[in-house]
Amino acid sequence: MKLLLSVEEAQARILALAAPLAPENIPFTDAVGRFLSKDVTALRDQPAAALSAMDGYAIRFEDLPGPWSITGEVAAGAMPSRAIGAREAMRIFTGAMLPPGADTVVVQEDVAEAGAALVLTGEGPAARGKHVRARAGDFAAGTCLLAAGARLTPGAIAAAIMAGAPAAAVGRRPRVAILTTGDELVPPGHPLGVGQIPDSNGAMLAAMLKEEAAEVGLPLHAPDDRTLIANVLRDLARHHDVIVTIGGASVGDHDHIQGALAGAGGSVDFWKVAMRPGKPLVAGTIGTAALLGLPGNPASAFVTATLFLLPLVRHLAGARAPLPLVRQAPLAAPLAAGGERRDYLRARLDADGLTPFASQDSGQTVPLAAANALVIREPRAPARAPLESADYIAIA
Incomplete structure (x- = not known):
């Protein structure tokens, strides 16, 4: 085994520790930030018919500059009552279906009603199809709108719903446990003894994971006791997909992660990466859970979480491109x-x-x-x- 892996080698081996989790269908209202488990293919045209983009009058472009006789009106969500013919116009509102025969909308600011007639008072539409949203102008049925592995943003959710998808098919959220280790660490806000420091890393990692598609429990802490840490790891592995430890990742007398992992029945895939900060990184498995042992200095923990932990969580959640850009x-x-x-x-x-x-x-x-x-x-x-x-x- 190479003693020092490149960052790219380490990332590839960490992502290979576990396969993406099984998919599930959830309401779109709960889907922001999740990763699609299959393509979203349009089941319908959008729009399904030519629509007016403005309030005005539906006309035939060839009849400009008018005048026209007004033959009725059509509102959004209603069917036009009839087709229009030569020199006829129909009052139309934004989002309404164009009546058969019409191909253009003249905006209401450019015309005026003179009795039963409609006359042009402004410049009028410059081209055929002006102020009209063409059928399938957004997308056509059968179009792949969103690829599997894409992250669902609010805009992507709108597109998926408009395409006809009844629910979001996404990867399950990985369950992540955070375990800080070290006798010197004290919970935030607690009195400090000689040589002790506040435990900032657990809350920092929880904050980093907050925007990810993950279920994250409250950070746990264990003192520098190899047997105790092994027991905690064994218990966490029963209920989590990822265990991230902070501190004790090296091989000093008070660095217990590798030994505790072995004692809990797990195995180390590699440790040490050719990077700074963050050289002493442990990656392995325990049961079906992936384990990452991050170094304890705050910047080292932050950098290694950015490069390795967040990509692993995204990979398990189904991301197509989990690595940082x-x-x-x-x-x-x-x-x-x-x-x-x-x-x-x-x-x-x-x-x-x-x-x-x-x-x-x-x-x-x-x-x-x-x-x-x-x-x-x-x-x-x-x-x-x-x-x-x-x-x-x-x-x-």
Whole structure:
């Protein structure tokens, strides 16, 4: 086994730990953020007939500039009472079906009624079909509107419903357990003893997962006791699809995740990735659950969760493209040469470009709070000047 995997190798092996979960049908009102388990194919034309896009009068374009005789009216949701013929017009409202024979709508601001006649007072429509929504102008029956694995946004939900889908066919939400470890950690808001620090990582990961298609329980905590951690892991594996631990991922005297995983009957797929921060990452399985052991420093936990945990959750939920999107932007400040591992640098992206922070200490939370981007610096990359392009991942 390679001691240090590349980020891409680690991502591929983590996604291979478990297959996407079984699909389910749910109401569209509950479906935002979920991933489609099958294509959405239109069952109908939209619109199903030519409709007026404005309030006005349905006419034949060839009869311009009028005048016309008014033969009735049609409202949205109603069938036209008759067809229109030469030099005839029918009052029509937005969303109403065009009567047979009509091909254009003249807006009400461009005409006036003179007794039973309609006369043009403005410029009128410039072309045949003006102010008309053509049949199937949005989509036609049989069109694949949304591909399996697509994330359901509010707009996508509207399209799926308009296509005739009765419910959302989506992947089940993975059940995720968060377990922080370490004798030095104290729950948020509790008094601190000597050498103790508040346990910020559990709440941070829960917040990161809040916008994902996942069921996340309250973060749990275990002290540095290998047997106790093994018992907790064994119990969590019975009820969860993903277990993410924070801290204890290395192999020091007080790093117990690998040993506890073995003690619980699980196995390690790999540990250690050629990246900074976040080198000591454990990936494995216990029962049917995938396990990720993240390092304990806040920036390390955040970066590894961004690159590995969130993609795993999206993969299990059925995402077609679960990995974070890598973008490019110009640098607003110099970027020093790279080292032996790939760096993910906390940075700020604004109108001037990307500015990596001076301090990249993985234990600091203030730079993490200020960052909205992770600048990617490849191993042994040359120094770069302002205005040169850099790869980055957007973060909240």
